[in-house]
Amino acid sequence: MRHAARSPLLALVMVALVLAEWLWRRRSAGTGYDSRGALASLAVGAGHLVSGVLPALVLGGLFAWAARWAPVHWPAGDWRTWLAAFFAVELAYYAFHRISHEVRWLWTTHAVHHTPEEMTLLSSIRLGWTSLLSFGWVCYLPLVLAGFDPRMVFALLAFNLHYQFFLHTEAVGRLGPLEWVLNTPSHHRVHHGSNAAYLDCNYGGVLIVFDRLFGTLRTERADEPVRYGLAHPLGTQNPLKLVFLPWLRLMSDMRAAGSLGGALRVALGRP
Incomplete structure (x- = not known):
């Protein structure tokens, strides 16, 4: 969400919705509001903004360099290029998101986002600080090598992430036919559920069609209320612990593996 500050109007809308959701949860929904969790999300989100400066600079340069090797360059002024790039970015995001749940090295950064035990709009900004280290950005390099302008890829990815801010809430029920697309x-x-029935599914960004195509779609069930958070909770709202405890656990398990091969199996295996 680090691009939000570039749009004051969007930021104002987000703040207004957070306040409206707070009122709704306290007065209408009767579920209360986890203030400590909200403050933790704000702290982690602020840290994500600061820690995102270096990755933005590094990846901006890397992707610009990679673009020079593309055999073709699709015209950024053509709407068809934007349409094709939108679907390409959605597919790349699906791949990145799915791998982040299936490979522990990437999960260690992504797990931060799954630590909230309450589904609110503020939980959307609880994002890890180590994206450069986890290498999830590799999923987007093929788009640049395929000829899409890196600025277009970053713009569409920013749209994807901003869209997802509005998904982190219990205030909106099912949306009829829109649920298909x-x-x-x-x-x-469901994606944020730690129930066994809901683990590892619904990886889409703006679209859900790739989950339908690849068999990773699951829907909310009346007989299975969603339980949010990690399957193995960290037991803390300390922002630093939320960000770094998953890495400490990973490093501990890699050392305990006893060999380089064993350590790699831990790092590249399932969380």
């Missing part, structure tokens, strides 16, 4: 709050609530 778009990622919705209902789909994303």
Whole structure:
């Protein structure tokens, strides 16, 4: 969400919705509001903004360099290029998101986002600080090598992430036919579930169509209320611990593996 500050109007809308959701949860929904969790999300989100400066600079330069090797360069002024790039970015995001749940090295950064035990709009900004180290950005390099302008890729990815802010809420129910095509709050609530029935599914960004195509779609069930958070909770709202405890656990397990091969199996295996 680090691009939000570039749009004061969007930031104002987000703040207004956070306040409206706070009122709704306290007065209408009767679920209360986890103030400590909200403050932790704000702290982690602020840290993400600061820690994102270096990755933005490094990846901006890397992707610009990679673009020089592309055999073709699709015209950025053509709407068809933007349409094709939108679907390409959605597919790359699906791949990145799925791998982040299936490979522990990437999960260690992404797990931060799954630590909230309450589904609110503020939980959307609880993002890891180590994206450069986890190498998830590799999923987007093929788009640049295929001829899409890196600025276009970054712009569409920013749109993807901003869209997902609105998915982190219990205030919106199912959305009828839109559920077939778009990622919705209902789909994303399931994605954040730590129930065995809901683990590792609904990886889409704006669209849910790739989950339908690849068999990773699951829907909310009336007989299975979503339980949010990690399957193995960290037991803390300390921002530094939320960000770095998963890495400490990973390093400990890699050392305990006893060999380089064993350590690699731990790092590249499932979380």
